[in-house]
Amino acid sequence: MDDLKRILNDVFGDSSSSDSDDVSQSTLGWEKTSQINGLWLCRHFLSPRQQSCLLTQIQKEGWFNESSCNQAMRFGDLPGWATELSSSIYEAILLSNLTDSAASGGDEGICLFPETLLFREPLFDQLIVNKYEAGEGIRFHVDLMRFEDGIAIISLDSSCIMHFSQVRMGEENQEKSPPMNVPLYLTPGSLVLMWGDARYLWEHGIDRRPGVQMWEGQEIDQKRRISITLRRLCQNSTP
Numbered sequence: 001m002d003d004l005k006r007i008l009n010d011v012f013g014d015s016s017s018s019d020s021d022d023v024s025q026s027t028l029g030w031e032k033t034s035q036i037n038g039l040w041l042c043r044h045f046l047s048p049r050q051q052s053c054l055l056t057q058i059q060k061e062g063w064f065n066e067s068s069c070n071q072a073m074r075f076g077d078l079p080g081w082a083t084e085l086s087s088s089i090y091e092a093i094l095l096s097n098l099t100d101s102a103a104s105g106g107d108e109g110i111c112l113f114p115e116t117l118l119f120r121e122p123l124f125d126q127l128i129v130n131k132y133e134a135g136e137g138i139r140f141h142v143d144l145m146r147f148e149d150g151i152a153i154i155s156l157d158s159s160c161i162m163h164f165s166q167v168r169m170g171e172e173n174q175e176k177s178p179p180m181n182v183p184l185y186l187t188p189g190s191l192v193l194m195w196g197d198a199r200y201l202w203e204h205g206i207d208r209r210p211g212v213q214m215w216e217g218q219e220i221d222q223k224r225r226i227s228i229t230l231r232r233l234c235q236n237s238t239p
Ligand SMILES: O=C(O)CCC(=O)C(=O)O
Pocket: 128, 130, 138, 143, 153, 204, 227, 229
């Protein structure tokens, strides 16, 4: 129990400290997307204070000083704040596996992140920070094969809908039925974990053109959005 408390304090701070808006164990819930294996969302992974700390760190990097620059990439040694973020993700998964019986048990269908991925070292060695202005998104894609399985995405600043669409294997299938499309509502401070089917058999994309970002009949207010994607390069790949 003491170990759990220590991990909780390491990840989210001491609940008796003044940072009372930080997310605590009781609010850290994981949602599984029922249609897609290997896709998990933790809606309240970062508190507002943690989000603004991260945004300050990103601003300090100076990557987006030029308005024409909307993406920064790092390989190998990541900035300290990204390494800390990676540790928080690791510890949050480990903790949830320990405390939430629904997420444990080693069955890949219901586990948050397979242990073979969780216990690799380092967990992540590649970072992409994307900056999207209102109306900007990212086309449907499967992340490049030079990255291993097991990807984490943090959303900051503005909400969006990420859509997942089944990868089409052959033309024959394409004529039969439209691909299944699954929307995922990403709020600031949320964490997405993507592995297995979600990483290889589904494309993901974000279309933020006016009129497209609809959720429960309402259009989402589009502002600047920052995302942090953490991945690991395949061992035989060069950056
Ligand atoms: O911005 C996002 O939330 C996703 C980014 C992404 O899919 C990528 O960089 O491959």
